Amino acid sequence: MLSSRVLSIRISGKDRKEKVRKLLFDLAHFKNLWIILIRRYKELYGYYSTDQSILYGLIADKEYSSKKEGKLRKFKEVRENILKDEELTGLLKALKEQKRKVDNNYLLQQVIRSVVKSFNDYRKAYKEYQKNPKKFKGTPKPPKSKKLKFLMNFSVELNVNTFERLEDSILIKLRINSKEFLKVKLPKNFNFEIKSIRLKLFGTDVYADVVYKVETLELRTTGEYTAGIDLGLNNLIALVSTNPNLESLIVSGKEIKAFNQWFNKEKAKLQSEIDTIRNKLSQIEEEEETQNLKQLLTEKLIILKELSAYRKRRIDNDFHKISRKVVDILKATDHKKLYIGKGATESKDGINIGKKNNQHFVSVPFRRLIGLIKYKAEEVGIKALEVEEAFTSKTSPFADILEVRKIGKKYLKAKEKEDKTLLQELLNQLKSLRKAIRKFRGLLKDKVSGAFFNADLVGAYNILRVGENSLRLIEDLKLLFVKLCNPVKFRLIEFFYKVSCGTRKGAGSSSHNAGLSPFDYQSCGNLTTF
Template sequence: MQSNRVLNIRISGKERKEKVRKLLLDLAHFKNLLILLIRRYKELYGYYPTDQSILYGLIKEGEYSSKKEEKLKSFREVKENILKDEELTRFLKALKEQKKKTDNNYILQQVIRDVVKSFKSYRKAYKEYLKSPKKFKGTPRSPKPKKLKYLMNFSVELNVNTFKRLEDSILISLRINNKEFLKVKLPKDFDFEVKSIRLKLFGTDVYADVVYKAELPKVEKTGKHVAGIDLGLNNLITLLSTNKDLKSFIVSGKEIKAFNQWYNKEKSKLQSEIDTIRNKLSQVEDEKEGESLKQLITEKLIRLKELSAYRKRKIDNDFHKISRKVVDVLKATDHKKLYIGKGATESKDGVNLGKKNNQHFVSIPFRRLIELIKYKAEELGIKVFEIEEPFTSKTSPFADIFEVKRIGKEYLKAKEEGDKDLLKELLIKLKKLTQAVRRRRGVLKDKVLDKIFNADCVGAYNIIRVGENSPRLIKDLKLLFIKLCNPIRFKLTDFLYKVSCESLCECRGIAGSSSLLSRVESF
């Protein structure tokens, strides 16, 4: 079985970086001009001209040719309409000049394709919005140009006409007539078929993403255990397994959270300095002093971009290592399925968790972590499923989680509709059904058993119960109490560099009264 994979290569060397960066900025400027032309055309004539061949025909040298009469007619209509308006004519002239400057028709065609795709996606979303506005957080907006000065992220895909595979490297043609090339060295023993190359700008960093086909190894799916992961901020990963030998464990997210706080402070500080200098610049009359302040602003903006690029590299590196470690542990302990709660990713969508928590949740890319775990696990024959997790960490592990979720959906619907009487009634039902009360410091108290559990472990266990559609997965009650009450906690660095699969196995017993166990037997 073959699968597409991406090899991310960071371009080094000042001259090499600048060469690629200039090309990408030229392409971004071309994209901005094309978007402005299409938006202006819509204002004047009531529709978006998003035929790819017509758009390319407008800027290419020579006559537009097509075997279809309808295409020729449409092209002439669009061109005549453009020439009627002074602003559209100026945009078209600027596009032709930018095409010459870019000097790579193959890449420009891809940029045009991306712009067309963006407008088509917008129109599709807008039609869907008119049918059911409640599905959207706001009115979909058409693509708009981005200021190159503040451009943080831009990428373009190259087809096979723009690069050549050598023995141990790839030669990329950046500008054709100027014969400007970029040579990217590949890792040793890289024997995979390269499908395409993606040049990417992020902050001050430039990358060449090599998209290649990899033959996935045949893995015998002999696993018999399932595991659940609850994602969070302070506790980044809480993992609970049905394997009796694998201890529940928590990987701290405080290191990533602290790093994110540092980044936000540094970013805010730089932004404040830039704003102060801009205010000063608006009051300065001396030309030399003004030029000096402009140079200082440029330096601060570069520093801001460098900071963002560093943050991306750091978090991406940590998430790669975390996902690899988690997947290796699951494979070594004979797992066949993994269920991941996706509440951390959905918390970004309009949920108010308070100013500080909102900042952390939006900044930390949980979706990236899930995707990394997913593809690495599936390569080793472990199936991964994402589970909606409302009420999973607020419900007793011995309560009927399926009834709680059913009533919970009705409660959320009533909340959306603003039915206060129904809300009160459903809230009373939910409190009875969950059989638990959430306490501070991440603990959950079962009101029936009078027993305290770790809330995140309960969340992970309930995620498995929902995924497996089973009310009771771990029959041994003493073992279940151990898994829910006694997770091992790891700092991020300890988990990455000191933990082995052996250290996570062989759960030890805990003291528990026989009367408590007998009280649970009835559930």
């Protein structure tokens, strides 16, 4: 089975980066012009003209032709309407000039295609909003142009006509007539079929994303065990497995949280300095001082972009390592399925859990981590599924989790209708069914057994029970207590470099058959828990 994968290569070298940056900024300006033209056309004539072939025909060097009379008639109507308005005529002239400046028709077509898609997505969202406005946080708005001096993200896809595969590299045609090329070196033994390439701007960094096809294993049915993962902030990953030889593990998220806190402070400090400079610029009239302030403002904006680019690289690097390690452990211990709670991603939408917590929680890209775990798991034949984790974290491992979620859904519906009487009644039912109390320092007191469990591990186990649609997955009570009470805890750096699977040969390995722990952490000595 073939699957698409992306290899992201950061472009180095000042001249090489600048060459690509200029092209991307030219394309971004081209996109802005189209958005402005289409929105102005709507103001004058009452509809968005977003037929891809017509748009490209407006700036083509040759006369527009079509076998369909209706399309030809439509093209003439659009062109005549544009020529009637001075602003639209000026925009069309600017688009033709920008086309000559970009000097790459293949890339221009991709940009036009993305503009059309943006407007089509807006129309689709607006129709859905009219039918069911409660699904949206606000009224969908049409695409708008972006200020180039604040441009942080922009990408364009190259098709097979714009690049050539060499032995150990790729030759990308940036501008056709001026014969401007970019050579990107590939990793050793990269023997995959390349489908396309994306040139991407992020902050001050420029990337070439190589999209290639890789053969993945069919999802196996021979695996014996399942696992559940609960994502969080202080404990980034809490993992519980039905494999009796695999101890529950917790990976700390405090390092990532601390990094985010540092990033947010630095960003706020820079933003404050930028705002101060802008205020001074609005008050000062002397030309020399104004030029100095503008130069300083530009420098601060560049630093801000570099800071954001650094954060992305750092988070991506950490999440790639975490996901690889987790998947390797599951592969070595004969797992067939993995269930991941997705509440951490959804609770970020409109979240308000206090100024300090917002600063930590909202900026952690859990969706990115889930995506990496899922695709890496599927590569080795482990089925990875996302599970709604509502009402799993404060529910006893011995409670009827399926009934709890059933009442929980009724509670959420009553909350939407603001039925206070029914809300209180359902809340009392939930408390009775959940049979657990959240205590201090991440502990959960279970009313059934009277024991104290790790709350995040209980959440992971409940996610696993929901995914498998089963109330009892671990019949041995002693084993269940050990799994929920005694996890192996790792700081991030320890998880990266001091944990290794007993084998990478796959399930049924010698270490697994011998009943050994799947991760070799004994070499660490006594790990300090966090």
